[in-house]
Amino acid sequence: MKKLMNAADTMLAESLDGFAAAHADIVTLAADRKFIRRRTLTPGKVALISGGGSGHEPLHSGFVGRGMLDAACPGQVFTSPTPDQIVEAIEAVDTGAGSLLIVKNYEGDVMNFEMAAEIAGDHRMATVVIDDDVAVPNSTWSTGRRGVAGTLVVEKILGAAAEQSMGLAELQQLGRAMNARTRSMGVALSPCTVPAAGKPTFQLGDDEMEVGVGIHGEPGRKRTRLEAADAIAEEMIGSIVADLAPSEGRECLLLVNGFGATPSMELYLMVNAARRILQARGLVVARYLTGSLVTSLDMAGCSLTVSILDADTMRLWDAPVKTAALCW
Amino acid sequence: MKKLMNAADTMLAESLDGFAAAHADIVTLAADRKFIRRRTLTPGKVALISGGGSGHEPLHSGFVGRGMLDAACPGQVFTSPTPDQIVEAIEAVDTGAGSLLIVKNYEGDVMNFEMAAEIAGDHRMATVVIDDDVAVPNSTWSTGRRGVAGTLVVEKILGAAAEQSMGLAELQQLGRAMNARTRSMGVALSPCTVPAAGKPTFQLGDDEMEVGVGIHGEPGRKRTRLEAADAIAEEMIGSIVADLAPSEGRECLLLVNGFGATPSMELYLMVNAARRILQARGLVVARYLTGSLVTSLDMAGCSLTVSILDADTMRLWDAPVKTAALCW
Amino acid sequence: MTPEQLHRVIVTVADAVIDHADELTALDQAIGDGDHGLNMKRGFDAVRADAALLAAKPLPEALGAIGLQLVMKIGGASGPLYGTLLMAMGKAISPDGANIAAAFAGGVAAVKARGKSQPGQKTMLDVLVPIEAALSAGAPDLPHRLPAIAQAAAEATVPMEATRGRASFLGARSIGHMDPGACSSALITAAVCRALGD
């Protein structure tokens, strides 16, 4: 394992301290590093709270700030935060209009947020669960699909809506609708290494890729020979569009997301591949976002996310945002 | 070599096309992909033009936009752009107030920009050469030091000054002064692979790092065992501060820059390490910038840059910027 | 149960989890996200550090406190599940521990509710439910038989296809590996029995 670190068990804490120092104009880090919150809250606005295992930075802490989240609870690496973190975040940022909890669909996350909600029962709360990863089949009798990079799209749109005074119930509805219009799929070219584990989560041959990989390095649909970028994009967009089943001519957002070790040149090459494929399938790419935004530690590879936008959600996407990782 | 690509000889072109599509609100890509320019120019403002080998993205194309560059000329991977690119960029963005060429100190870059300036002789032009890398000894009888991540700091400050109508000669002077107050040093944990070469530029053992590495994977000062992040930061900051020799209590900017394959968690950990070391040496870290901004393809590792700021340059640093990669 | 006995149980269980953390992590690397051992170790390190204080409490409070400790330290899926198991048991158990079978059944019911899960889905429930059954059936030599029952139940998860937990994302590719949570449950069962048998 090669990482810029001092010791596995202090790594997260040191990194959070660096983040808080670097972005002190936007955020503050709570005692015991239980959560990151906006420096300044807007009274009367519904509080948006997310969180999850660490190792996906800038998700979620990098999305705390005006136009997006009010607080983010960082769990240990790839491990959901604990209920006390979430409860304390709710207590710190709920200014009276209630809290919307944005949770990625992993049982750990869902259960910890659920326990937190039980404990913080005197606050008004609602939950939106994100499950945008088409690599996993959807179903009601199982855990269902994972929440991956689409989380950022939902967080941005809800963040803008909350800023415009949308109420808790409406936000929950919008979040669920946005989640239903958002699909992602990923591919890994190299594994990731959890610092405390010290060795890669999986092994890939020199000419192999993992198609449909999760953001924790979970195995995906299949392991195959590394293909050309166009073929990879074709397979991912194909799966996404098949699942979304958008009508011809719909406008969409394309998010090309790096997993942590993928250079910018490759991400923009994927932008180019994906946009041509989307256009060929009759979709209009109206908005783009490119970057390593929902990562998997030091994994190489990327995910593609497509979100169908209408006039309202486009406006919310375009609304100003000022966080450590997203700004416009 | 594992990359998201179709073919080595189309990789750069495809990536530039993706970039131009994704940021069409800010930039346009010129014919034959010779340069990237601002969509809208400000008449009467000195034009800021930079460029260099590709593979360092977002440098320079990601810094084209309001408050920073007017045009960027992308060379082949790790290869200076050719004079025709630079000449055409000058002709496209010089609105009459002249052009400032910001060049990293590599002989290829310096000579190609020089030939361009000879060809575009009827335009008013001035050049600022950046050489911030303390890993290489400075001297007048040799090539001297390399230009690395500090380039971004100079480009940001000059960009703000140009936006505030500073003239060509003054900008050149400010650029040289800023360069003199800016020092960087890098460390690699893994090599980079030039797509057309197909294999890593250098080899590192499983427990080795390259201290003082260049942004083209050039060997640095020494190859040693991978050390703890604090020790790495101590060595880099030590070299930087020894060279800058700032007086006690000076305010500075700390830029922690990833080389392309370094996850955010590690970069912020380095922020935390570096800021403590700077403080211990009597410097006040007044501004932070963290990200993979001046990269070396898929190299893992980071560089630290320290820039001494005074009230004027602090204001220029804080001035609004809106580019694909930097925004505030 | 005497405070000494409880202390022995706590320490034995904690040590067993801590000693086998790498094994649990390796199982989770195969079909999960490679942190089950790390998570469990973090939780049981905290429990072990507080062992004396926890053992001094009456059994119901002790179980509740251990459960809360696990919830607040483990995170992930296993934190709420093991925490819920112990907190629910703590609520139901009598101070002398005589109604252990009923209390454990209450704990398992709480786990099912928390996890929206059932046995057969390749999770810790595939060990917890057989233990619940054995406890309900009762038998004088139970502490000697339970470890084998738990171990066999954990092994029985190998051929299962997961439909809950992270391994469910793998579909058929989850077949052929033991579920990490089933393994930790068997491990804890063996440790409890060992501590009580001594």
Added chain:
Amino acid sequence: MTPEQLHRVIVTVADAVIDHADELTALDQAIGDGDHGLNMKRGFDAVRADAALLAAKPLPEALGAIGLQLVMKIGGASGPLYGTLLMAMGKAISPDGANIAAAFAGGVAAVKARGKSQPGQKTMLDVLVPIEAALSAGAPDLPHRLPAIAQAAAEATVPMEATRGRASFLGARSIGHMDPGACSSALITAAVCRALGD
């Protein structure tokens, strides 16, 4: 020089560079940024594609056009340097090529000015200057002797410490490797002589 001869020189040189591109890149990986072969190949691919057109021009124009082609295609340090060499030679040379020694000397002077460099700094000049000297000295069998002179000069860069070009960043660590530009100069020299000797 006839157009046929010039065509043969252009094609032989281009093929030599293209065939040895990997070797040049490998040298540049050791003490530079690993692109010298790629750069040279890009330039000479373009020259080769235009060979017929270029060979049809009078010698001065042909050299100038090849030089410009190299400048606009190669990039990096070698583009302006080889481009400058040929463009300066093109300006000085007579249509029949009789004053080749003087023209080459003019080209080398231009390279020195462009690169702010001198022989002894572990660059292409460490090959170009000995060739210039041999040309000035003159000798009937020069085309047969020049390749060996150039090759020896390139090899003499191995023990040098670079003070110009990217290799200078390495300081003493640049010792022990042949300079990539010196190697390409020797390669081109050999190809020119081969083409003229045929």
